[in-house]
Each structure stands twice: as structure tokens, then as C-alpha cells.
Amino acid sequence: MxxxxxxxxxxxxxxxxxxxxxxxxxxxxxxxxxxxxxxxxxxxxxxxxxxxxxxxxxxxxxxxxxxxxxxxxxxxxxxxxxxxxxxxxxxxxxxxxxxxxxxxxxxxxxxxxxxxxxxxxxxxTSATSLAGGHLRKSVWVSWVAYIREPEAMVPEIQEKLAQGFNAFKFKVGRDIDLDEARIKLFREIGGDDLNLKLDANAAWDVDEAISFMRRLEKYNISGVETPIDKENVTGMARVRKAVDTPILEHVSTQEYALELVRHEAVDVFNVSTVGCGGIYRAKKVIAIAEAAGLNALLGSTVELGVGTAAQLALASSSWRVDWPSDLIGPLMYTDDVLNEPWEWDNGYLRVPTGPGLGVTLxxxxxxxxxxxxxxxx
Ligand SMILES: [Mg+2]
Structure with missing residues (x-):
């Protein structure tokens, strides 16, 4: 062919x-x-x-x-x-x-x-079968809430809770007081048991990261993604040693994965098809998390339907992807290019089973x- x-x-x-x-x-x-x-x-x-x-x-x-x-x-x-x-x-x-x-x-x-x-x-057969098989019928998704005033966020959180989401990720890092106000309000609305990750998108330096993460520890944060510049791997290791909250980082190459493992800089790999250059390459990166005894989740650049289908094939066929993934595209975009509607199961996104990606344009x-x-x- x-x-x-x-x-x-x-x-x-x-x-x-x-x-x-x-x-x-x-x-x-x-x-x-x-x-x-x-x-x-x-x-x-x-x-x-x-x-x-x-x-x-x-x-x-x-x-x-x-x-x-x-x-x-x-x-x-x-x-x-x-x-x-x-x-x-x-x-x-x-x-x-x-x-x-x-x-x-x-x-x-x-x-x-x-x-x-x-x-x-x-x-x-399905792309998922080719990638390793339908280990999971649906993939655990964390709703990603971007930086807004706390009041603007309330209907968003209430809607996602009503839809069955039990994992969330907050974008943070512009203003620590605003971040804390949003997190506090979130806990008041949803209680202490919801899974909550934070993503600072490299907003902090090492000292800020340590002090801000300690300040937020009382809100039962499951992990903080990219607290500092991801190229500063030794700095990330210093942050990790100084706080109790797990550190998450985007990993798109095997070389960077090994560097993080060598420096014991992170707890969770954030891997994605878009970051690594597809399912095949991403599988190799996830295998390093697996070998190192680290967890993994799927990150996202916020994909439309075709990209989401590829991410689902990767997530559902990789046992190490056991943290909530950021596959919010089907609900964040106001439209899509697919014939098939997405199906959700209480915050879990169903994996297509048809031939190939299982979706059509x-x-x-x-x-x-x-x-x-x-x-x-
Ligand atoms: Mg991120």
C-alpha cells in the first residue's frame, strides 16, 4: 500500500x-x-x-x-x-x-x-487495537478551567459537576491571590474530594514555586504542572524535594524523559500525541514513565474531533495513563468536523471502536x- x-x-x-x-x-x-x-x-x-x-x-x-x-x-x-x-x-x-x-x-x-x-x-480494526488494544472503554478526563475571575468560573464548575466530572485542572500563575481565591471557591462548591490539578505554565521561579505550592497544599492539590521553566530540570528537582504535592511535566521526547528520570524531577509525565508527534512516538515516551515507576496522563493542545480520537487511542491502550487526562476539546469547542457525536460517561470520554480512528469527517x-x-x- x-x-x-x-x-x-x-x-x-x-x-x-x-x-x-x-x-x-x-x-x-x-x-x-x-x-x-x-x-x-x-x-x-x-x-x-x-x-x-x-x-x-x-x-x-x-x-x-x-x-x-x-x-x-x-x-x-x-x-x-x-x-x-x-x-x-x-x-x-x-x-x-x-x-x-x-x-x-x-x-x-x-x-x-x-x-x-x-x-x-x-x-x-481500530487504531486503539493497533496501539495496544482497548484496555479501557473510556478515558478519565479532567475539565480544564482557564484563568478568570472566581465569580465567572462558578457556572462552569457547576455545569461540569452536573455532567459528572470529578477531576479538574486549573490554569494558574498570573496572580497567586486570585489563584487561591479560585481554588478556595472550587472547594466550597465541590468539596475536598474532587481531583484538582494546577498548571502554572512556567509562571514561577524555583522559590516562588516552593512558597506558592506550600501555600496551596491545604486545598488537597493532586499535582502541579510546569511550576517553573521545564528546561530547568535541576530546579524542578529542587521544587519537588521541597514540597509534598506531586510535580507534573509535559514530556515530548525520550531524551527529555530520561533527563527528568535521572534528576528525579517529576512524579507524572504529561504525554500527548500532539506533543510527541503521534501515537507511535508517544508510546515510546510513556514506556519510560512505566520503566521509571512514574504515572502518566494525556495532555492536550485542545484538539478537535480527529485529534481527540487519536489521543483516545493512545490513552485507552496505555495502562500507565492512570491520571485524569486533559481531553476537553469535544466540550470546549463550539463545533466539530465529525459526523459522530462524542459520548461521555460521567466525566469519562468513550473510546470509538470502529475501523481506524472510528470517526468520519x-x-x-x-x-x-x-x-x-x-x-x-
Ligand atoms: Mg500544561
């Missing part, structure tokens, strides 16, 4: 509300940072010589961002690059494909997703959501 052509559909979808993170230490100094209202995607269709078409998703593209070789993410360039890299290749040749094709995590992920979809359809949605990627945000 060979890849013979591909098509890319540029789409944009609004978020339920304009979302704001800390923006790191730099972002913290900018109180007027613009929240994200609209997210941009390239939906990829990869055609083979046997008539099977596989789908993938370049998720939540930041306008102005570039591919790994420095070239722009405009439609013409990405289409030409992918055509030159993929046409003539066997989509099941994954080890070779991941060694030879490196275009940046988001684009690599779309390629990997389309290949799993093609392989599944070709073999008459709605051509009318690709048309109505069509949107050119702007050159800057």
Missing part, C-alpha cells in the same frame, strides 16, 4: 469562552495578554493507492507559527511539504516514517494519526468551518 496524494482543509472553531493561561514568567508581566477565542486547524486527508483515505489533524495552530524547518504554516507550504515527504511511502512503515519524517510535533502527529487510520481501515462542516490561517494572532 502506498500514499498517492493528500488534501488539507483549513478550519477554525470558537472556544466556549476566551481562554487565558499564565503565559509563563513573561506573560505574567503583561496584564493585557489576549485570551484565545478562536482556534485554527488543518484537517488532513491522506489518499492511498488502494482507495483507503486516512484522516489526521494539525491541531490548534498558532497563527504565525512555523514548521520545524522554519517555513511558514500556510496552506500552500504545508500541502507541498507533506506531499513531497509522504507520496510513495507505505503508511504502515511507522518506524522508518518516524525516523525520516520530522516536521514538528503538531504536523508529525497529523501524519501519524492518518497512518493509524489507514492501517486500521486496511486491517479492519462531515464534508458540510469542513465547508462551513472553512477559515484561512491568519499570519498573526
Amino acid at each position: 502506498k500514499i498517492v496524494d493528500l488534501r488539507i482543509h483549513p478550519v477554525a472553531v470558537s472556544r466556549q469562552y476566551a481562554t487565558l493561561t499564565s503565559g509563563g514568567q513573561e506573560g505574567r508581566k503583561n496584564p493585557d495578554a489576549a485570551p484565545v477565542e478562536l482556534s485554527y486547524f488543518y484537517i488532513l486527508e491522506v489518499e492511498t493507492d488502494v482507495g483507503i483515505v486516512g484522516i489526521g489533524e494539525i491541531s490548534d495552530i498558532d497563527p504565525g507559527s512555523r514548521m520545524l524547518d522554519g517555513s511558514p504554516m500556510d496552506l500552500e507550504n504545508v500541502s507541498a511539504k507533506l506531499r513531497s515527504l509522504l507520496v510513495g511511502r507505505d503508511p504502515s512503515d511507522m518506524e522508518r516514517l518516524t525516523l525520516e519524517v520530522r516536521t514538528g510535533g503538531l504536523v508529525d502527529c497529523a501524519i501519524d494519526t492518518a497512518c493509524y487510520d489507514i492501517m486500521g481501515k486496511s486491517y479492519g 462531515d464534508p458540510a462542516k469542513l465547508e462551513s468551518l472553512r477559515h484561512t490561517l491568519p499570519t498573526s494572532r
Whole structure:
């Protein structure tokens, strides 16, 4: 089987509300940072010589961002690059494909997703089965609440509790007093037993991280993600030794995974298809968490339906992914490109079982959501 052509559909979808993170230490100094209202995607269709078409998703593209070789993410360039890299290749040749094709995590992920979809359809089985099997029928999801005034957050939390969510993640890091007020209010609404992670998006330095995490310990925080700059691995190890709260970090390569393990810097790997460049590469990173006796969860750049299906194949087939994952795309976006509705089981997202990814594109949605990627945000 060979890849013979591909098509890319540029789409944009609004978020339920304009979302704001800390923006790191730099972002913290900018109180007027613009929240994200609209997210941009390239939906990829990869055609083979046997008539099977596989789908993938370049998720939540930041306008102005570039591919790994420095070239722009405009439609013409990405289409030409992918055509030159993929046409003539066997989509099941994954080890070779991941060694030879490196275009940046988001684009690599779309390629990997389309290949799993093609392989599944070709073999008459699900991408999840190919990734290791349907170990779980549904995946535990933590609702991600972005930085807002506490009062604005109340209906959001109440709605998610009513939908059955028992795990949450709060974006924090712009203002510790505001963070504490939000967490305190959350505990008043939902009680002390709900699973609550925090994600500071690298807003703090080592001393701030230690002092802020100690200050928040009384709220029964299950873990804090990216308290400091993730490149400062020795600093992260210092924070971890000084606090009782587990440390979570995004891990997208095997090399970085090993560095974290060597320095005993984290408790939980945050792994994702989008971060690692697809299911195949992400599996190798999760295997390091497994070997090191660490936990894992799936992070997210907030994917649309195709990307979410790939994440579910990874999560449901990996036993070490035992922490709540951040797969909120199906509820955070106001629309999707799929024919099939998502099914939830009390805060658990059901894993599709059909051939390939188990989801199909709605051509009318690709048309109505069509949107050119702007050159800057
Ligand atoms: Mg994060």
C-alpha cells in the first residue's frame, strides 16, 4: 500500500469562552495578554493507492507559527511539504516514517494519526487495537478551567459537576491571590474530594514555586504542572524535594524523559500525541514513565474531533495513563468536523471502536468551518 496524494482543509472553531493561561514568567508581566477565542486547524486527508483515505489533524495552530524547518504554516507550504515527504511511502512503515519524517510535533502527529487510520481501515480494526488494544472503554478526563475571575468560573464548575466530572485542572500563575481565591471557591462548591490539578505554565521561579505550592497544599492539590521553566530540570528537582504535592511535566521526547528520570524531577509525565508527534512516538515516551515507576496522563493542545480520537487511542491502550487526562476539546469547542457525536460517561470520554480512528469527517462542516490561517494572532 502506498500514499498517492493528500488534501488539507483549513478550519477554525470558537472556544466556549476566551481562554487565558499564565503565559509563563513573561506573560505574567503583561496584564493585557489576549485570551484565545478562536482556534485554527488543518484537517488532513491522506489518499492511498488502494482507495483507503486516512484522516489526521494539525491541531490548534498558532497563527504565525512555523514548521520545524522554519517555513511558514500556510496552506500552500504545508500541502507541498507533506506531499513531497509522504507520496510513495507505505503508511504502515511507522518506524522508518518516524525516523525520516520530522516536521514538528503538531504536523508529525497529523501524519501519524492518518497512518493509524489507514492501517486500521486496511486491517479492519481500530487504531486503539493497533496501539495496544482497548484496555479501557473510556478515558478519565479532567475539565480544564482557564484563568478568570472566581465569580465567572462558578457556572462552569457547576455545569461540569452536573455532567459528572470529578477531576479538574486549573490554569494558574498570573496572580497567586486570585489563584487561591479560585481554588478556595472550587472547594466550597465541590468539596475536598474532587481531583484538582494546577498548571502554572512556567509562571514561577524555583522559590516562588516552593512558597506558592506550600501555600496551596491545604486545598488537597493532586499535582502541579510546569511550576517553573521545564528546561530547568535541576530546579524542578529542587521544587519537588521541597514540597509534598506531586510535580507534573509535559514530556515530548525520550531524551527529555530520561533527563527528568535521572534528576528525579517529576512524579507524572504529561504525554500527548500532539506533543510527541503521534501515537507511535508517544508510546515510546510513556514506556519510560512505566520503566521509571512514574504515572502518566494525556495532555492536550485542545484538539478537535480527529485529534481527540487519536489521543483516545493512545490513552485507552496505555495502562500507565492512570491520571485524569486533559481531553476537553469535544466540550470546549463550539463545533466539530465529525459526523459522530462524542459520548461521555460521567466525566469519562468513550473510546470509538470502529475501523481506524472510528470517526468520519462531515464534508458540510469542513465547508462551513472553512477559515484561512491568519499570519498573526
Ligand atoms: Mg500544561
